[in-house]
Each structure stands twice: as structure tokens, then as C-alpha cells.
Amino acid sequence: MQERMQRQTMSTSRRGFLTAAAGGIAVAGLSAASGQSHKVPIRKIATEEAFATPGLVKAWLEIARTDPGASLDVPTGILSIFDNPRPGSNQDRFRRQLLDLDAERLADMDQAGVDVQILSVTIPGVQMFEPGPASALAIATNDHLAAAISRHPRRFAGLACFAPHDPGSATKEMERAVKTLGLNGFIVNSHTGNLYLDDPRFSPILEAAQALDRPIYLHPRAPSNGMAAPFRDYSMGGSIWGFGVEAGTHAVRMILSGVLDRYPRLRIVLGHMGEALPFWMWRLDHMAARRAKDGRMKPLSLAPSEYFRRNFVVTTSGFESPDVLDLVIKTAGIENVMWAIDYPYENSRDAVAFIEGANLTNDQRTSIFHRNAERTFHLV
Numbered sequence: 001m002q003e004r005m006q007r008q009t010m011s012t013s014r015r016g017f018l019t020a021a022a023g024g025i026a027v028a029g030l031s032a033a034s035g036q037s038h039k040v041p042i043r044k045i046a047t048e049e050a051f052a053t054p055g056l057v058k059a060w061l062e063i064a065r066t067d068p069g070a071s072l073d074v075p076t077g078i079l080s081i082f083d084n085p086r087p088g089s090n091q092d093r094f095r096r097q098l099l100d101l102d103a104e105r106l107a108d109m110d111q112a113g114v115d116v117q118i119l120s121v122t123i124p125g126v127q128m129f130e131p132g133p134a135s136a137l138a139i140a141t142n143d144h145l146a147a148a149i150s151r152h153p154r155r156f157a158g159l160a161c162f163a164p165h166d167p168g169s170a171t172k173e174m175e176r177a178v179k180t181l182g183l184n185g186f187i188v189n190s191h192t193g194n195l196y197l198d199d200p201r202f203s204p205i206l207e208a209a210q211a212l213d214r215p216i217y218l219h220p221r222a223p224s225n226g227m228a229a230p231f232r233d234y235s236m237g238g239s240i241w242g243f244g245v246e247a248g249t250h251a252v253r254m255i256l257s258g259v260l261d262r263y264p265r266l267r268i269v270l271g272h273m274g275e276a277l278p279f280w281m282w283r284l285d286h287m288a289a290r291r292a293k294d295g296r297m298k299p300l301s302l303a304p305s306e307y308f309r310r311n312f313v314v315t316t317s318g319f320e321s322p323d324v325l326d327l328v329i330k331t332a333g334i335e336n337v338m339w340a341i342d343y344p345y346e347n348s349r350d351a352v353a354f355i356e357g358a359n360l361t362n363d364q365r366t367s368i369f370h371r372n373a374e375r376t377f378h379l380v
Contacts, residue, residue, distance in 0.1 A: 042366055043115050044352065045373040048217065048271045048317040048340035050122035052098040053144045057082050059137060063128060071128050071222065078124075097344035098122055101148035105343075106155060112348035114341070115370075118377060119145055120159040120187035123221040127164065127192045134163035138173055146181040157379060159187040159217055164202055165195075171208040178212050184377040185214040185269075191224040196250050198257035206263045215267035215313065215376055220247035220275065239318070239345070248275035255307045256288065258298060264310070267376065271317040271340060273324045278314075278331035281305045309333050313376055316368070318342035320354040334364050338372045 061082055064074045081098075085091035097104060101119070109117060121141055126134040138161045145158045160177030162170040177183040186209060188197065197206065197218075209216050220243035223231050227246070231237040251270055254260060270277065277284075284304040292299040302310070314332045316325065317340035329337055341351040355368055373379060 041113055043370040044113060044339065045116045045118065045370045045379065046114050046341045046343065046348075046351070047118045047269070047315050047338045047373050047377070048219070049117040049119055049343040050098060050345070051101055051119050051145070051148075052082075052122050053141055054099065055140055055144075056121065056126070056137060057099070059129065059133070060124070071124065071225070094344055101156070102151070106152065108343070108348050109155065112352050114348055114352065116155060116157060116379070117341075117343065118157045118159060118184065118373070119148070120217060120219065121145075121161045121189075123189045123219065125161050125187065125189040127189055127221075129163075131163055131166035131169075135166045135169040135173065138162045138170075142173065142177050142181060142183065146183065149182075157184045157377060159183060159185045161187050161189075162205075164188060164192040164197070164205055167202065167204040171204050174205070174208045174212060174214075178214055184379065186216045187219055188216050189219050189221045190247055190250050191221065194224040194226055196253050198253045198259050203262075206259065206266055210263045210266045213265070214378070215269050217269040217271070218247060218250060219271060220244060222246070244272055244275045247272075248277055248280075251275060251277055251312070252284070252304075255284070255304050256297065256300070258300060260307050260311050261301050266311055267313060268311055269313045269315060269338075269376070271315045271342070273316060273319040273321070273328050274312070274314040274332065277308060277312075278324075278327045281308060281331050305331070309336065312336065313338060313372070315340040316351070316355070318346045320350060322358055325358055329364070334367055335372060337368050338376065339368050339370075 060078045063070060064078045064083070068074050068079075081091045081094050085095055097108075105117070109115075126137045126141065129137060142158075142160045145160070149156045149158055160174065160181070160183045162173045162177075164170055174186060177186070190196075192202075195201070197216075206216075220239075222228065222237045223242045223246040227249075228237065231242040231245075236242050247270065251268065254268065260266060281304065288297070288300060288304050291297040300307075309332060312332065313336045314328050315338045316328075325337075339351070339355055341348050355365060358365070360368070
């Protein structure tokens with residue numbers, strides 16, 4: 001914990017001070033005679049950066065080979081990346097970089113100017129296993145993550161995984177992850193057993209996250225079996241379309257179910273510019289009000305857009321569109337937008353250049369690059 005508390009202080013000392021401009025601000029008085037000045041980079045905290053462990057890979061491949069129809073995750077991710085990918089392919093690189101939590105990852109961060117990666121287990125995490133094995137794998141994965149952070153305390157933070165379908169063990173692991181391992185929040189790779197977090201069986205998990213004051217990063221995975229059929233063609237089940245549709249549906253269920261009335265301080269992080277919710281927000285407000293008036297749904301305490309601003313934080317992971325960024329800032333509020341790369345699936349330097357070149361004020365850029373992440377994930 002002491003090492004973790006030193007991370008920001010040491011990084012700040014190394015840089016001199018944090019700035020609020022894309023390329024930094026001028027440091028006065030360094031060369032008065034020549035009129036030259038130096039620029040100090042803004043601290044950059046990347047908030048959705050994936051990893052895997054050898055134990056998880058082994059378990060994923062076992063289930064993929066024995067029950068290939070268990071989940072659309074099998075063809076969209078597990079087999080393509082971890083089952084002997086073609087040498088030199090993107091999948092081969094993904095496999096290598098997901099398993100590396102040392103030299104190659106740190107070198108990539110240094111080359112791109114990334115100060116901190118917040119690490120989270122890649123999809124499908126532990127959620128496709130039976131409850132007992134899933135809980136055991138979660139403990140082992142979180143220990144693996146904590147060890148990596150202890151080796152590089154100024155460069156890494158982390159989100160704990162758990163088995164949602166084993167709520168008693170899950171809440172114990174959530175508490176251990178925060179209070180013993182010093183992790184900064186939680187990762188849930190969307191549906192578990194084709195169920196979503198609005199299901200009452202998951203209430204202890206939402207209660208624990210709220211009590212621990214740590215966010216749940218709601219990350220996509222391939223669509224659940226109930227909606228998977230149309231996504232099996234044309235490679236639609238993964239990041240091209242299915243991931244966003246699935247995670248966005250999950251988030252809307254949490255809003256419309258009334259879960260956020262019961263847990264008003266719960267914080268949910270959505271990647272990929274909000275999984276399309278900012279685009280749909282006006283219509284969500286409009287139709288929720290109409291349906292409540294007509295008696296077709298239970299009235300909510302707030303409009304969907306108000307829950308979105310109160311309970312959700314959005315990251316830029318894997319999405320580098322200036323127009324979409326503008327919409328997200330207007331919809332979520334600048335205080336609820338964080339920067340991310342989606343490493344190793346996206347290019348770190350491109351992600352840095354996107355925010356550095358975006359039409360933002362100095363204060364907005366600083367908020368997105370590090371200030372909002374520091375607050376959301378309790379980075380000290």
C-alpha cells in the first residue's frame with residue numbers, strides 16, 4: 001500500500017509538475033536570455049489495458065476444445081488468439097503482449113509517453129467457468145496482477161476480477177482485492193451465464209462495490225447466447241459490432257431496471273466512448289418517459305441521461321473519433337471522461353496523439369488524460 005501511495009508523488013516529482021495542455025506548458029525562467037522554454041508532458045493514465053495469465057489461457061483453451069459451442073467468445077477471441085495463431089499475425093502479437101507484464105509492455109509505454117496502465121483481465125475473464133473454478137481462477141489472477149503492480153508500482157494499477165455467479169465468494173474477493181491487494185476497482189466482462197447485473201442474484205456484488213467505493217468496469221464480451229445468432233456471420237460477434245451492442249444493452253438494462261435507484265453511489269465505467277449510449281441518450285429519455293406515462297414500465301427517479309451523468313464514467317478505449325468525443329463530453333460531462341488505449345489491441349501512440357490533437361481546452365485535456373482517472377480509481 002505504501003508503494004501505491006507513493007506512485008503519483010514520485011511521478012509528479014519526476015516530471016516537475018503536472019500540466020494542463022496537450023504538449024505541456026512552458027516552464028518560465030529556464031532560458032531568459034534566449035527566450036526559449038521547455039514543455040512538461042501531461043501525466044497519462046491509460047484506463048483499459050488488458051492482460052492474461054498462463055493459468056487462464058490454459059483453462060480457456062480446455063473449455064474451448066471440449067465445448068466449442070459454449071459461448072461466442074470461443075471463436076471470436078479464445079481460439080483466434082491463443083490456439084496457435086499464425087506467426088507474425090496480430091493475434092500472435094496479442095497473445096505475446098497479453099501475457100507480458102514487464103519489459104515489452106513497459107517499453108511500449110515509454111515509447112508512447114504513457115505513465116500508468118490500469119490493468120484488467122481480457123475477455124472472457126473467469127465468467128465462463130463453473131462458480132467454484134471461476135472463483136479460484138479469480139483469486140489466482142488477482143494475485144498475479146498484484147505481483148506485477150508490486151514489481152512496477154509507479155507504472156501499473158489494476159482492476160480485480162471475480163466470479164459474479166458465486167456472489168458470496170465474489171464479495172469476499174472484492175474486499176480482499178481492495179483492502180489487502182490495494183487494487184483500484186473491478187472488471188466484469190459483461191454477462192455471466194447469460195445474465196446481466198440487473199438480475200437480483202448479483203445484488204450483493206453491487207452493494208459491495210458501492211460500500212468499497214470502487215467502480216465496476218463493465219467491459220464487453222461476445223453477445224450472450226440469447227442474442228448471439230445474428231452475430232455469428234460476417235465476424236460480427238467481436239469488436240466490429242457485437243461487443244458494443246452487447247455492453248450497451250447491459251448498461252441500458254441497469255438504467256431501466258431501477259438498480260441505480262437502489263445503489264445511487266455505484267459507479268460503472270463504460271469503454272469505447274460509452275458503447276453507443278451517448279448517441280441514443282435523447283431517445284432513451286424520450287421513450288422512457290413515454291413508456292412510464294403509458295404504464296409500460298416502472299417510472300424511474302431520474303431520466304436515463306441523469307443516471308448516465310451520475311453513475312457512469314466513459315473511456316476513449318479503441319475509439320479515436322473527434323466528433324464522437326465531442327458528443328461524449330456533452331452527454332457524460334467532462335468530469336466523466338477518461339483516456340484509454342485498449343492495449344494491446346490498439347496502438348498506444350495513436351491513442352496518445354488522438355487526445356493531444358483533439359480540440360480541447362487545457363483543463364479538459366488534463367481531466368481526460370489523468371485527473372478523472374485519479375479520482376475515479378483512487379490513485380494516489
